[in-house]
Amino acid sequence: LKLNQPGAAGWLTQDALWLVSKTVTDKLRAYLLSQAIEGIPSSNLAVFDELQSHGLVESTPEGKAIWTALVAQGNWQQSFTFLRLQPALIWGNEDRPDAFSGTVSVAADDHPTDAPAPAPPPKTSGTESHQNQSLEDPMALEDADYLGTLLDMFELAEPKTHDAPSASALEVSTRPSDDPGQAFLNWVREGIHNHKLIINDSKAKIHTVCGSVFLVTPGLFQRYAQEFPGISQGADQEVEEWRWVQKHFEKLKVHKKRENGLNIWTCQIQGPRKRAKLKGYLLGKTELLFGTVPPDNPFLMLDPE
Incomplete structure (x- = not known):
């Protein structure tokens, strides 16, 4: 071009x-x-x-x-x-x-x-800083690690929004919306379907791995708390709001636990030049968020127990 x-x-x-x-x-x-x-x-x-x-x-x-x-x-x-x-x-x-x-x-x-554009850009090492980029996101350290090429983008296609959820998904979704954990999960599902929340991308807080859905913590919960300041209504002033949301999400019991009983899983990221780790929750039922689950992110690998 x-x-x-x-x-x-x-x-x-x-x-x-x-x-x-x-x-x-x-x-x-x-x-x-x-x-x-x-x-x-x-x-x-x-x-x-x-x-x-x-x-x-x-x-x-x-x-x-x-x-x-x-x-x-x-x-x-x-x-x-x-x-x-x-x-x-x-x-x-x-x-x-x-x-x-x-x-x-x-x-x-x-x-x-x-x-x-009065002058050429300075020579850089490929590391670009981004305002408002969460520091806990390892992949934010390098724009060039955008999970491969444009071909990967089409292989990691978004789910079809018109796919009907299964009966089990409907059962969970009928829980009261005033349940803070369910409200968070509803926000994630709607964000995916209206493209406000991206998946399987270097900036994403949601990935598909091992046929399941990986929700990055604390990034995804922090973003939710930022969008809904005061969500806890002072219920626990000793705890940060994103932690309060995360606690209520755990109470839904829709995530898989590790064999040692812990809630948090670790994923290894292997990009073109960098390796890093992400921590998060692994959903037990993908239909809670997707009608058709996208293929696994090829750059993520779930750590063994």
């Missing part, structure tokens, strides 16, 4: 890679089909949703995958619809091309900001 010139398919600024949405999506689909990958959406909108749900493209402030922006350099300018990516997703530790010497300005009705 040509970069940073009239007729190009993308523009690299200091903090983002802007890819012309239709051009890149058509090429991506053609490549996947050439690799005999099945189930590729024929609609570009569906592809955008897949990219967005796995955290591969950045969302607009309105939560959309597509940005509208004006590219300008000297006397030349043109408006495009873009997918916006983090450059580290593409180049990782490699040297990046020089940044665009012009500007990419987001349309006023999209979000009133400019993305000037």
Whole structure:
């Protein structure tokens, strides 16, 4: 794909890679089909949703995958619809091309900001810091470890939201919503289905492993507590709210315990360059969250007892 010139398919600024949405999506689909990958959406909108749900493209402030922006350099300018990516997703530790010497300005009705690119990005080791990224997430240490390639994204497809849950799932879901543990579980299920919570991604707090669902602690519970401040209503002022939620989740008894009776499991992460560990709960019934469970995350391995 040509970069940073009239007729190009993308523009690299200091903090983002802007890819012309239709051009890149058509090429991506053609490549996947050439690799005999099945189930590729024929609609570009569906592809955008897949990219967005796995955290591969950045969302607009309105939560959309597509940005509208004006590219300008000297006397030349043109408006495009873009997918916006983090450059580290593409180049990782490699040297990046020089940044665009012009500007990419987001349309006023999209979000009133400019993305000037006066200088090339500094050489980095591939480790990128992210604001608001939980420090307990080992994979947040390196953007380039985005769990493989775009091919992996389609292999780790999201579940179909129209799949009906089983009778056992319905039985658990009928528990009172004022049960704090069940309210948390409902939030997780809804977050997965509306793509607010991503799975099997470097930033994800939910993974599939050994045919089961792995809920990362404390990250997932901390996010819930951040979205619902004061959720405990001062029930236990000695305990942090996320721990209070986690305690009520355990009372549901929907998680598997280890042979030694402990609740928390450990997963080994093996990315292209880094190894790390995640701790969390292993659900006993996947149908509590999924109609069709995605394939296991190939980069995670459950620690033996």
